[in-house]
Amino acid sequence: xxxxxxxxxxxxxxxxxxxxxxxxxxxxxxxxxxxxxxxxxxxxxxxxxxxxxxxxxxxxxxxxxxxxxxxxxxxxxxxxxxxxxxxxxxxxxxxxxxxxxxxxxxxxxxxxxxxxxxxxxxxxxxxxxxxxxxxxxxxxxxxxxxxxxxxxxxxxxxxxxxxxxxxxxxxxxxxxxxxxxxxxxxxxxxxxxxxxxxxxxxxxxxxxxxxxxxxxxxxxxxxxxxxxxxxxxxxxxxxxxxxxxxxxxxxxxxxxxxxxxxxxxxxxxxxxxxxxxxxxxxxxxxxxxxxxxxxxxxxxxxxxxxxxxxxxxxxxxxxxxxxxxxxxxxxxxxxxxxxxxxxxxxxxxxxxxxxxxxxxxxxxxxx
Amino acid sequence: xxxxxxxxxxxxxxxxxxxxxxxxxxxxxxxxxxxxxxxxxxxxxxxxxxxxxxxxxxxxxxxxxxxxxxxxxxxxxxxxxxxxxxxxxxxxxxxxxxxxxxxxxxxxxxxxxxxxxxxxxxxxxxxxxxxxxxxxxxxxxxxxxxxxxxxxxxxxxxxxxxxxxxxxxxxxxxxxxxxxxxxxxxxxxxxxxxxxxxxxxxxxxxxxxxxxxxxxxxxxxxxxxxxxxxxxxxxxxxxxxxxxxxxxxxxxxxxxxxxxxxxxxxxxxxxxxxxxxxxxxxxxxxxxxxxxxxxxxxxxxxxxxxxxxxxxxxxxxxxxxxxxxxxxxxxxxxxxxxxxxxxxxxxxxxxxxxxxxxx
Numbered sequence: 001x002x003x004x005x006x007x008x009x010x011x012x013x014x015x016x017x018x019x020x021x022x023x024x025x026x027x028x029x030x031x032x033x034x035x036x037x038x039x040x041x042x043x044x045x046x047x048x049x050x051x052x053x054x055x056x057x058x059x060x061x062x063x064x065x066x067x068x069x070x071x072x073x074x075x076x077x078x079x080x081x082x083x084x085x086x087x088x089x090x091x092x093x094x095x096x097x098x099x100x101x102x103x104x105x106x107x108x109x110x111x112x113x114x115x116x117x118x119x120x121x122x123x124x125x126x127x128x129x130x131x132x133x134x135x136x137x138x139x140x141x142x143x144x145x146x147x148x149x150x151x152x153x154x155x156x157x158x159x160x161x162x163x164x165x166x167x168x169x170x171x172x173x174x175x176x177x178x179x180x181x182x183x184x185x186x187x188x189x190x191x192x193x194x195x196x197x198x199x200x201x202x203x204x205x206x207x208x209x210x211x212x213x214x215x216x217x218x219x220x221x222x223x224x225x226x227x228x229x230x231x232x233x234x235x236x237x238x239x240x241x242x243x244x245x246x247x248x249x250x251x252x253x254x255x256x257x258x259x260x261x262x263x264x265x266x267x268x269x270x271x272x273x274x275x276x277x278x279x280x281x282x283x284x285x286x287x288x289x290x291x292x293x294x295x296x297x298x299x300x301x302x303x304x305x306x307x308x309x310x311x312x313x314x315x316x317x318x319x320x321x322x323x324x325x326x327x328x329x330x331x332x333x334x335x336x337x338x339x340x341x342x343x344x345x346x347x348x349x350x351x352x353x354x355x356x357x358x359x360x361x362x363x364x365x366x367x
Numbered sequence: 368x369x370x371x372x373x374x375x376x377x378x379x380x381x382x383x384x385x386x387x388x389x390x391x392x393x394x395x396x397x398x399x400x401x402x403x404x405x406x407x408x409x410x411x412x413x414x415x416x417x418x419x420x421x422x423x424x425x426x427x428x429x430x431x432x433x434x435x436x437x438x439x440x441x442x443x444x445x446x447x448x449x450x451x452x453x454x455x456x457x458x459x460x461x462x463x464x465x466x467x468x469x470x471x472x473x474x475x476x477x478x479x480x481x482x483x484x485x486x487x488x489x490x491x492x493x494x495x496x497x498x499x500x501x502x503x504x505x506x507x508x509x510x511x512x513x514x515x516x517x518x519x520x521x522x523x524x525x526x527x528x529x530x531x532x533x534x535x536x537x538x539x540x541x542x543x544x545x546x547x548x549x550x551x552x553x554x555x556x557x558x559x560x561x562x563x564x565x566x567x568x569x570x571x572x573x574x575x576x577x578x579x580x581x582x583x584x585x586x587x588x589x590x591x592x593x594x595x596x597x598x599x600x601x602x603x604x605x606x607x608x609x610x611x612x613x614x615x616x617x618x619x620x621x622x623x624x625x626x627x628x629x630x631x632x633x634x635x636x637x638x639x640x641x642x643x644x645x646x647x648x649x650x651x652x653x654x655x656x657x658x659x660x661x662x663x664x665x666x667x668x669x670x671x672x673x674x675x676x677x678x679x680x681x682x683x684x685x686x687x688x689x690x691x692x693x694x695x696x697x698x699x700x701x702x703x704x705x706x707x708x709x710x711x712x713x714x715x716x717x718x719x720x721x722x723x724x725x726x
Contacts, residue, residue, distance in 0.1 A: 065627050180566040181573070212560040214584030215577055217529040220592065223627040224530075227587045227620050228564065231580035235563035238576045243569060262615035270579055270609050270654040277418050277684065278572040305618035308639070312614065312668050319661075335626060 018339045019360035020102040021300045022204070022257050022328030023093070023142070025135055026083035027109070032134065036126035044119055050108070051115045053179070053210030061208075062222035066334045074332035082332035086139055093331045094141060097339040100357060101366055103143050103170045104131055105204050105257060110147050112175050113207045120149035125159055128169075136168045143364065145173035145202060153189040160190070164197035170364050171200040171255060175207025176229065182236040183243030191249045200253040200298070200363060203236065205229040233259035234267050237297070241271060244284035246292050253363065255298040258330060262305035265319035268293045294321055298363055300328035301355065302337040310346045322351045326360045370677070370690065374709035374716065375452040377553075377606050377649045377678035378443065380484050382458050382476070383434040384409075387483070391475035396468070408459035408472065412524075412555040413683070417571055422684040432682035436487045443681045444490060447690060450706075451716060452679075453519060454484055454493040455606060461499055461524050461557040469498035473508050477518075485517045492716070494522035494551050502535055506542045513546040519715040520549050520604065525581035526556035532585075532592025540598045547714035549602035549647075552585055554578040579654075582608040583616050586642065590620075593633040595645045602712055604647045607680055609654040614668035617642060643671040647712045649678035650692060650704060651685050659695025666700065676712060677705045 027033055034042050054061045066072060068081060074092060076085035083089070093099060111123025124147045131144035146169040148156035156172075163169050172194045180186065182203070194201045206229070212218045213228050233256055246252060256264075268290030275282070275289050299320065307313050317325060329337050343352050360366070382388055384407050389397055399405070413420040421432035425442050433439060444452060458476050463469040473496050480493045495512045497505035512518045521543045523531065531552070543550055555578075561567040562577040582605050595601060617639040624638050634641075655662050666672070679690040692701060710717045 065630070176565075178565050181563055181568045182565065184569065209565045211564055211566055213564050214530060214588070215556065215560055215562050215564060215581050216526040216531070216584050216588070217560060219530055219584070219588060220532070221630050223623050223630050224584070224587045224591055226623045226627065227616075228584060230616075230619060231583050232564045234580050235565050235568075235573075235577060238573050239563070239565070239568055242572050242576075260615070260619050262618055263612060266609070266611040266615060266654060267579075269611055269656055270652075271576060272656075273652060273654060274419075274572050274575055278570075278575075280418070281570055282572055303619075303622060305615055306622050307614070307618050307668065308670070309668075312618075312664075315664050315668070316615070 016098040016339055016356065017100045018097060018327055018356045019100055019366070020093070020329050020331070020339065021255070021326040021360055022302060023102045023104050023331050024083045024333060025104045025106050025131065026081045027130065028078070028080040028084040033126045033130055036129040037122060041119060041122040052113050053115065053208040062225045065222065069334050070332050071334055071336055086135065089331065090139070093329060094139070099141055101141050101143060103145065103202070103364070104135055105145050105173055105202065106131060106147060107204065107206060111149055112147060113151060113178070114149070117149065117152040117155065121152065121155040121159065124149045128159070128163060132168055143170035144168055145171060146199065147173050148190060150174045150187065150190060151179055153187050157189040157193040160193035160197055160199070169199065171202040174201060174203045176203050176205045176232050176236055176259065177207040177209040178236070179209055181239030183239030183241070183245050188245070188248070191245060191252050195249045195251045200255050202255040202257050204257040205233060205259050229258070230260050230263045234263060237267060237293070238271060241289045241292055242282050242285060244282070246296050247284060247286055253296060253298065255300065255326070255363070257300045257328065258302060259299070260303055260305050261299035261301070261320060261325065262316045264293060264297070264299060265316065294324070298324050298326055298359070300326045301342065302328045302330040303335050304337065304342065310344060313344065314347060317347060317351060322354050323359055325355045326363070327356045370447040370449055370705060372450045373447065373677050373705040375449045375679050376604070376676040376709055377455055377651065378439065378452045378681040379433055379683065380439065380454050380456055380480065381431060381433045382479065383431045388472065388475045388479055391478040392471060396471040396475070408462065410457065410459040410462055410555060411558070412574065413457060414571060419575060419684055421682040422687070425682040436484055439681070440488065443679055444488070447679070449490065451490055451492060454480055454491055455522055455551060455553055456480055456493070456496055457553065457555060458496070460496055461527065461555070463500070466498060466500040466504065469500045470504035470508070473498045474511070477508065477512050481515065481517070492517050492519045494518070494520040495548070496522050497539065499523055499527050499557070502538055506538050509539070509542045509546065509548065513548065516715050516718065518548070519713045520551040522551045522553060524555040524557055525552050525578055525585060525608070526560065526562065528557060528559040530585060530588030532588035532590070532594055534592070537594070537597065540594055540601055544598045544601045549604050549712060551604045551606050552582065554607040556581070578607070579609045579612050583612065586616070586646065587620060590638050590641050591631045591634060593631070595641050596633050596635070602645055602647060604649065604676065604712060606649045606678070607651065607683070608648055609652050610648050610650060610675065611654045611665055613648065614665065639670070643674060647674055647676050647708065649676045651678040651680040651690070653693045655693055657694055662693040662695045666696070672700055672703055673708055673711065675704045676709050
């Protein structure tokens with residue numbers, strides 16, 4: 001998983017022409033954001049720092065397996081953090097494998113989930129300007145995420161409306177562990193604005209809800225947290241469906257990012273049974289959940305489940321639908337998936353082509 | 368389907384209030400219940416009148432179900448020809464905040480199960496309900512009932528205060544292993560946390576959906592904490608958990624174990640291996656479409672034919688008509704699920720079967 005970068009593996013790799021739906025850019029230094037922040041918020045950042053819903057002033061509740069959860073060969077020579085150098089990103093990902101287009105999903109510091117709503121909004125907006133200036137303008141193969149302060153849906157809506165129509169943004173970006181289940185009405189202005197702007201909503205794992213990371217209490221280990229992300233994502237999908245979000249917003253499309261995907265069919269089957277039994281409680285849900293999942297959700301591949309038997313993965317892809325799966329590398333993180341190797345040939349060339357490029361083109365409207 | 372000689376690993380006798388427990392509480396707690404007006408400890412995990420909680424034709428005139436052994440016989444045991452059924456009582460002992468009160472109710476509940484159910488039908492077995500609020504009291508409760516071989520399991524809920532792998536719980540596992548009692552983890556919550564890691568949902572439908580992720584979290588906890596390395600004889604039975612999430616969970620967990628195992632070096636085998644050896648699941652609900660081809664592929668993905676146990680989940684409304692198993696199973700798989708796997712999971716059931724054969 002923690003691969004060492006090797007020199008370009010040959011012309012074939014460079015001609016992949018793939019789409020990467022999960023790339024993590026990072027600020028080279030905090031000052032990169034300063035031009036986009038008011039003096040008040042710049043000073044606020046320096047004084048109080050980002051306050052999210054966990055206890056550590058710096059870092060994460062569960063120490064990562066590698067510094068910043070990054071590939072050890074992805075640290076730029078200029079001293080910045082992995083993901084902060086466009087040059088190195090080109091060398092290790094964009095040019096190395098022939099990226100056709102990639103979606104940037106900045107994770108931190110981006111203002112998402114900050115306790116202070118105004119600071120959260122200021123940081124999200126700054127992050128959006130920074131993505132355009134530092135990444136998308138110099139490298140048009142990259143698309144930005146429209147980062148929003150999702151705990152304050154009205155502010156998030158305003159940020160979406162401000163950027164609506166700017167095709168440099170691929171989707172609205174949320175993190176998975178929100179303060180309340182994502183289908184709750186307090187978040188609906190986000191879905192309304194995304195739908196109106198014609199943008200999918202991408203939901204990347206992480207963020208901090210402030211609640212225990214499992215419904216049976218706080219886990220002890222990072223490996224539990226990593227395993228848990230699929231559970232939080234199951235909960236948010238359940239919430240979106242049973243709250244009737246997809247009925248209310250018929251054009252809404254949702255992309256689940258870095259949550260794995262093999263769990264999705266089983267969730268749909270379970271929700272179908274529960275929906276059938278408790279329809280009187282949720283009469284606003286008119287479509288069988290598995291059908292909603294099939295039609296309205298997309299998933300990215302990394303970290304892809306790896307069954308012991310290859311044919312099991314073929315079953316899963318068939319059950320989800322080969323047209324709903326998007327390749328992602330997760331560059332520059334430690335569990336990076338190599339675009340040339342990650343999608344097993346056993347899926348067949350047509351399915352591979354869809355996952356590596358076709359589905360992302362269709363979803364994001366890339367010609 | 369013929370369930371002759373089947374072992375039903377999940378039925379739910381219901382007290383229908385606190386009243387039936389009064390004779391089994393000591394004077395202090397008896398008086399407390401009356402003086403403080405404690406009339407119900409029903410859990411919102413199974414709202415008494417919600418459709419899932421009891422099948423309509425199994426409800427009595429008061430709308431409750433499974434409140435007496437006569438109905439249990441006529442509703443499920445006799446028509447199916449079930450040989451043995453394990454009573455898992457879901458009375459809300461684990462929700463109580465006063466740990467002394469929890470211990471008192473657990474003790475009364477187990478006494479009630481023994482006297483009102485086990486004594487009245489030789490086909491019945493039961494799980495020991497323990498107050499997880501206090502590990503010492505939980506151990507004491509296991510020790511109290513372990514000599515009665517009709518208690519075949521220790522029962523805990525899928526969502527408690529801290530994950531089940533935590534070392535504070537290990538005396539419970541030591542005691543259970545010593546008495547050859549598997550730990551049954553049943554759907555349900557003590558509601559110390561919201562039922563999702565992203566807060567309280569709006570609907571009961573979401574609460575029930577959240578049970579499956581709860582089991583995933585508990586398996587991750589039990590395995591990463593090293594419970595099975597420390598207690599190699601321990602079995603854990605996931606009850607009413609749904610089944611079809613298991614393969615994807617095992618693949619995901621195995622992948623992260625390969626990448627992150629240095630964090631938990633005592634986990635010296637891939638999690639799926641540990642799960643297949645130590646963990647069992649009841650098949651009601653199964654959570655798959657009624658499609659034999661899909662069920663067949665799911666069973667293959669689980670990769671072990673020892674792991675599933677038959678359960679009706681009576682009186683929960685999981686099915687209409689006769690209880691069934693997922694479609695497409697072979698006769699051999701059916702036999703294992705309906706009987707053999709339960710005998711190998713529950714040593715005390717095997718003992719009884721051996722004695723029966725000897726006499």
